[in-house]
Amino acid sequence: MSAEMWPLPSTTIAVRRFIVQYGVYVSLGIVLVAGIFLTPNLYSSQTLEVIFKQGAQLGIVAIGQTLVLLVSGLDLSMTGVIFMTSVVIARVSNGNDQMLIPAFIVAYGLGGLVGLANGFLVTKRKVPPFVATLGVLILVQGAVQAYTLGVPGGFVPDGLGIVNQSFGFITIPLILWIILSVIFIGVLRLTPYGRRIYAVGSNPIAARLSGLSVNWLVTSAYVLCSLCAVTSGIILTGYVGYVDRFIASGFDLDSIAAAVIGGTSFAGGRGSLLGTIAGVLLIQVLSTMALLLGLDIQVQLIIKGLVILVAVALYSAARVE
Amino acid sequence: MKKIMLLGLLAMLMLGAVVFAQDAEESPYTQEEIDASPYLTSVLARQDEEYDTTAFKKDGPYRIALAAQGTSNAWSALFDAHANWYVEELGTDVISELLYADATASADVQVPQVEDLLAQEPDALILVPMGAAALSAPVERAMAQGVPVILCASTVETDDFVTEVGTNLYGSGAYLAQWLVDELGGEGNVVMMTGIPGVSTSDIMQSGAEAVFAANPGITVLDTQPGQWSTAEGKTLMETWLSQYGDEIDGIWSGGAQMSQGIVSAYLDAGVEIPPIGGGEFANGFLRQAIENEISFAAWQYPNAMVKLCIDTAIQVLQGESVPRFIDFQDYIENTQNFDDSKVEEYFNSTWSDDVSGPILFPEEKLAELGFIVTE
Numbered sequence: 001m002s003a004e005m006w007p008l009p010s011t012t013i014a015v016r017r018f019i020v021q022y023g024v025y026v027s028l029g030i031v032l033v034a035g036i037f038l039t040p041n042l043y044s045s046q047t048l049e050v051i052f053k054q055g056a057q058l059g060i061v062a063i064g065q066t067l068v069l070l071v072s073g074l075d076l077s078m079t080g081v082i083f084m085t086s087v088v089i090a091r092v093s094n095g096n097d098q099m100l101i102p103a104f105i106v107a108y109g110l111g112g113l114v115g116l117a118n119g120f121l122v123t124k125r126k127v128p129p130f131v132a133t134l135g136v137l138i139l140v141q142g143a144v145q146a147y148t149l150g151v152p153g154g155f156v157p158d159g160l161g162i163v164n165q166s167f168g169f170i171t172i173p174l175i176l177w178i179i180l181s182v183i184f185i186g187v188l189r190l191t192p193y194g195r196r197i198y199a200v201g202s203n204p205i206a207a208r209l210s211g212l213s214v215n216w217l218v219t220s221a222y223v224l225c226s227l228c229a230v231t232s233g234i235i236l237t238g239y240v241g242y243v244d245r246f247i248a249s250g251f252d253l254d255s256i257a258a259a260v261i262g263g264t265s266f267a268g269g270r271g272s273l274l275g276t277i278a279g280v281l282l283i284q285v286l287s288t289m290a291l292l293l294g295l296d297i298q299v300q301l302i303i304k305g306l307v308i309l310v311a312v313a314l315y316s317a318a319r320v321e
Numbered sequence: 322m323k324k325i326m327l328l329g330l331l332a333m334l335m336l337g338a339v340v341f342a343q344d345a346e347e348s349p350y351t352q353e354e355i356d357a358s359p360y361l362t363s364v365l366a367r368q369d370e371e372y373d374t375t376a377f378k379k380d381g382p383y384r385i386a387l388a389a390q391g392t393s394n395a396w397s398a399l400f401d402a403h404a405n406w407y408v409e410e411l412g413t414d415v416i417s418e419l420l421y422a423d424a425t426a427s428a429d430v431q432v433p434q435v436e437d438l439l440a441q442e443p444d445a446l447i448l449v450p451m452g453a454a455a456l457s458a459p460v461e462r463a464m465a466q467g468v469p470v471i472l473c474a475s476t477v478e479t480d481d482f483v484t485e486v487g488t489n490l491y492g493s494g495a496y497l498a499q500w501l502v503d504e505l506g507g508e509g510n511v512v513m514m515t516g517i518p519g520v521s522t523s524d525i526m527q528s529g530a531e532a533v534f535a536a537n538p539g540i541t542v543l544d545t546q547p548g549q550w551s552t553a554e555g556k557t558l559m560e561t562w563l564s565q566y567g568d569e570i571d572g573i574w575s576g577g578a579q580m581s582q583g584i585v586s587a588y589l590d591a592g593v594e595i596p597p598i599g600g601g602e603f604a605n606g607f608l609r610q611a612i613e614n615e616i617s618f619a620a621w622q623y624p625n626a627m628v629k630l631c632i633d634t635a636i637q638v639l640q641g642e643s644v645p646r647f648i649d650f651q652d653y654i655e656n657t658q659n660f661d662d663s664k665v666e667e668y669f670n671s672t673w674s675d676d677v678s679g680p681i682l683f684p685e686e687k688l689a690e691l692g693f694i695v696t697e
Binding site for chain 1: 544553
């Protein structure tokens with residue numbers, strides 16, 4: 001006889017709900033308090049600037065990844081989109097500030113097409129999101145290689161260096177992250193579109209039967225995710241000042257990790273952008289603390305892996321009804 | 322007569338002392354260092370070892386296979402351009418065909434490619450190994466098949482190949498570190514930014530540098546972290562170091578110019594004076610930064626032009642001439658030696674784009690065709 005057949009005590013239910021709703025914030029709080037003792041330098045203005053600047057780069061991508069996860073999807077193509085954006089900016093503008101706007105238009109146009117391709121494969125061709133977006137990633141990388149003849153170089157306009165401006169620890173990427181987060185949190189919480197995204201992720205069949213255009217909603221999430229990746233690509237290109245083929249390395253998995261740590265479910269329909277923001281900050285603060293402590297890269301990876309595993313295990317256990 | 326004999330004896334003694342002193346100067350490694358580094362042991366031994374190639378001797382023209390890194394970055398594109406240009410220069414009566422495979426910088430892709438190349442029965446194989454372990458078995462199979470293997474720009478774990486063209490990476494890492502030590506007067510705090518952990522080029526350079534720092538107790542290594550040979554990663558890491566150590570950092574050791582560009586960018590954003598950097602290369606983008614910001618630096622080299630030497634070596638092998646088992650390009654190609662900021666103007670080329678890493682041996686028109694010349 002399974003224990004799950006008996007009704008759970010109300011305190012157990014309350015604890016589980018608490019973990020699901022507030023686990024990531026409590027974890028972030030614990031890490032921040034630990035930082036006071038372990039790495040006091042964490043709270044210097046310069047370190048906070050670094051955390052927010054680097055966190056914002058991942059945070060913008062994680063917004064898109066959360067949207068896709070909410071509709072039971074996954075986007076592995078975003079690193080390809082970020083790299084493509086970098087190449088497009090360098091090649092279209094050729095280092096000329098006046099050509100930045102046309103370069104942005106081309107980058108967003110191509111990014112939108114990548115999102116449409118992901119959405120089409122997942123909704124119309126029923127390709128599993130992992131395979132579809134991985135295939136698109138390889139396709140995008142191949143197209144960039146073909147376009148650049150294997151030399152992903154070019155000139156980044158000086159004007160894009162504006163993303164490196166900061167006011168204390170408030171940086172331009174941080175401001176953009178906050179603006180985009182507010183917009184998307186508002187959209188998800190307050191608009192019919194947001195509610196439908198959750199509905200599609202929770203139960204696509206019920207959503208379809210209730211008249212929702214499931215394919216359109218899922219595709220829109222992929223398109224928005226790609227557009228977030230383009231935005232992140234623009235920021236990263238200005239940040240680095242060069243076309244770097246490793247410019248977004250790790251962002252695909254880190255963005256998924258941030259969303260999952262923040263409570264977004266792989267099964268879709270559950271999660272919040274506030275949780276993702278906390279997840280991004282948790283990853284960023286831990287990474288910075290590890291560096292401040294001078295830990296080896298191997299130890300850093302182990303810590304990151306453990307945090308993800310513990311978060312997923314806790315959420316999985318807490319969500320068992 | 323006695324005086325003449327005495328003078329002669331004195332002259333011989335002095336000559337002997339000079340030769341001895343030179344020998345001592347030319348051996349910068351202690352026995353402890355050599356024993357601790359299998360790489361260094363192997364390179365030093367192979368430098369003095371000749372490979373008898375009479376078994377591979379045959380008449381030309383030759384069909385040579387080139388398993389290259391392939392489409393991945395500017396270094397590799399220029400490597401391929403050098404190969405194509407030089408084969409054309411030599412003419413079809415020397416090399417009738419260059420069989421080419423593009424590994425897209427992946428060992429997984431390269432392993433079957435080497436098999437495919439061998440199936441075409443080339444006279445020699447020039448291999449740019451994308452993985453020391455992964456490519457060992459294909460190299461052994463090629464040698465067993467009677468195809469001489471010339472390793473170019475990297476190495477493998479097996480010892481069963483004809484020769485390797487490259488440079489002493491341990492020595493390169495040590496040179497950058499020693500320059501920093503000298504620049505700091507033997508005292509100060511440094512941070513070390515390495516390439517990709519586990520990749521032999523990165524690990525070997527790091528060990529060379531660490532040996533130098535360990536031998537200088539006045540130098541404190543504040544932290545060692547990988548910058549993944551990426552400008553973005555380099556900048557991110559340097560920002561964190563700056564927030565932690567600030568102006569405590571007296572010098573920076575970097576295992577690659579891409580990362581050094583990120584380091585400089587982080588300093589420029591922070592508005593802090595850039596300390597000496599032991600980690601430049603003959604990379605036009607870094608050199609431009611160095612000139613614009615008057616950076617004090619030392620540079621090592623890993624030129625894409627070394628493929629010319631690899632091709633020459635393959636021809637030598639097929640002509641039955643014995644070759645050293647380790648060939649340092651610094652001894653054969655001009656402008657590939659280590660240098661420092663005093664020579665930055667000599668190496669920087671204002672018409673080249675930031676992606677170009679020199680020296681470039683082919684005509685500038687070809688560089689323009691490839692899109693590496695700045696157009697206003």
